[in-house]
Amino acid sequence: MIRIGILGGAGFTGGELTRLLLNHPEANITFIHSESNAGRRVDEIHEGLLGDTDITFSSDMPFDDIDVLFLCFGHGKSEAFLSEHPLPLHVKVIDLAQDFRIAAPGNDFVYGLPEINRDRIAMAQHIANPGCFATCIQLGLLPVASMGLLKGDIAVNAITGSTGAGQKPTATTHFSWRMGNISIYKAFRHQHVPEIVQSLTQVQGHFDASIDFIPYRGDFARGIFATEVVKTDASIADIEAAYKAFYANEPFTHYTDRPLDLKQVVNTNKALVHCEKYDDKLLVTSCIDNLLKGAVGQAVQNMNIMMGIDETTGLRLKASAF
Numbered sequence: 001m002i003r004i005g006i007l008g009g010a011g012f013t014g015g016e017l018t019r020l021l022l023n024h025p026e027a028n029i030t031f032i033h034s035e036s037n038a039g040r041r042v043d044e045i046h047e048g049l050l051g052d053t054d055i056t057f058s059s060d061m062p063f064d065d066i067d068v069l070f071l072c073f074g075h076g077k078s079e080a081f082l083s084e085h086p087l088p089l090h091v092k093v094i095d096l097a098q099d100f101r102i103a104a105p106g107n108d109f110v111y112g113l114p115e116i117n118r119d120r121i122a123m124a125q126h127i128a129n130p131g132c133f134a135t136c137i138q139l140g141l142l143p144v145a146s147m148g149l150l151k152g153d154i155a156v157n158a159i160t161g162s163t164g165a166g167q168k169p170t171a172t173t174h175f176s177w178r179m180g181n182i183s184i185y186k187a188f189r190h191q192h193v194p195e196i197v198q199s200l201t202q203v204q205g206h207f208d209a210s211i212d213f214i215p216y217r218g219d220f221a222r223g224i225f226a227t228e229v230v231k232t233d234a235s236i237a238d239i240e241a242a243y244k245a246f247y248a249n250e251p252f253t254h255y256t257d258r259p260l261d262l263k264q265v266v267n268t269n270k271a272l273v274h275c276e277k278y279d280d281k282l283l284v285t286s287c288i289d290n291l292l293k294g295a296v297g298q299a300v301q302n303m304n305i306m307m308g309i310d311e312t313t314g315l316r317l318k319a320s321a322f
Contacts, residue, residue: 001028002307003065005091007081008072009057010034012163013096015046017070017296022052024300024314026307030066031058063087068303070296071095075191092306093126094299100128101195111195112302114311115246115253116142116203121305129302132294133158133215134192136224138199139253139271140286143246144239145204149232149282153209158226159216163291183217190215222291223262228284236277243275251312252293252301260285269297269315292317 004021008014009032021027032042038059043049045057063069069091071078079099087093093109100109110124111117113135121127130138137156144150159182193211201207218225232239243255253271260274269292274285288294297315304311 002026002303003067004029005061005063005066005069006032006072007061007069008034008074008077009042010037010045011072011074012291013295014072015049016291017072017299018042018046018053018055019049020296020300020314022049026304026309026313029055031060031062033058033061035059061085063091066091068092068094068307070299070303071097072296073097075099092124092303094129094302094306095127096129096295096299098128098131098191098195100126101130101134102198111199112298113138113199114298114301114305115139115250116199118305121302122308124306127299127302127306129295129299131192131195132224132288132290133160133190133213133226134195134199135294135298136226136271136286136288136290137192137211137213137228138196139288140226140228140273140284141196141200141230142203143243143255143273144230144232144282144284145200145207146246147234147239147242148204149234149239150200150204150207150209150230152231154211155229156211156213156226157216158213158224159218160224160290161218161220161222163222179219181217181219185215185217187214188212220262222289223266223287224290224294225260225262225287226285228286230282230284231280232282233280234282236275236282239275239277239282243273247273252297252315260287262287264319265289265293266319267292268317268319269293269301270319 034057037057075097078095078097109126109128112127271288276283
């Protein structure tokens with residue numbers, strides 16, 4: 001069994017990760033740490049786990065007793081934590097924050113997008129789990145990058161559910177504000193753009209254009225629906241063939257000839273991609289569940305790869321039929 005520790009377990013990602021691991025046949029949760037909730041039952045905070053576990057949040061962090069440590073902190077806390085808390089050499093780390101996603105001297109974290117880094121993930125000690133918007137948008141664009149077609153600026157629009165903003169209520173996540181509403185935030189300046197550029201450069205070999213990304217807050221709880229517009233003279237037949245080949249052996253990322261909708265992926269670890277061509281404009285649509293393929297589902301997928309077991313273990317989740 002893979003012995004698991006979770007830090008920052010009281011948030012949405014901590015709750016979803018706990019749910020996945022409780023149903024993972026090869027995983028055993030050793031501790032779930034939360035400073036503010038130590039001693040309370042996990043199902044008091046994550047009420048959907050009622051009847052599934054009697055685990056309590058811990059104030060202790062017995063790192064010697066685990067094989068894999070998941071960091072579910074807010075952005076900026078992981079790097080500080082690891083600098084103050086040396087870990088046993090055998091412990092593998094999967095960080096869900098953005099602290100280590102960009103390659104830099106002294107950063108040994110592997111960027112955890114299996115579709116392009118599976119072999120490196122399998123050998124890694126430390127994984128930087130991709131961001132939710134970044135995962136959705138990259139999976140929409142990587143096949144055209146593999147064709148060398150990203151030669152100009154790319155227009156991207158994407159809408160996300162309220163869980164992407166975390167569990168703590170804010171002015172723009174409160175139900176009465178969000179319901180029946182839509183708004184833009186961080187236009188052209190979203191923090192996930194650099195990691196998207198990093199991956200497109202990795203696959204294409206170069207990428208010197210801009211990603212003009214407009215993120216939207218949606219009036220739903222979970223999921224990301226994105227459109228990416230690329231100018232190219234390549235035929236739709238060649239493009240579709242490239243997408244199907246690129247994702248042919250991927251267990252969770254699928255190209256489909258049919259237009260997408262968000263319900264096809266919510267509550268699953270799937271990513272779906274669809275392409276259409278209008279004159280010289282390629283319209284790519286991609287969608288994921290922001291908490292699963294965009295966060296903890298992908299993190300568990302990375303853990304499975306790191307630990308040498310089937311990467312789909314514990315992740316064959318089904319979308320709702322309606």
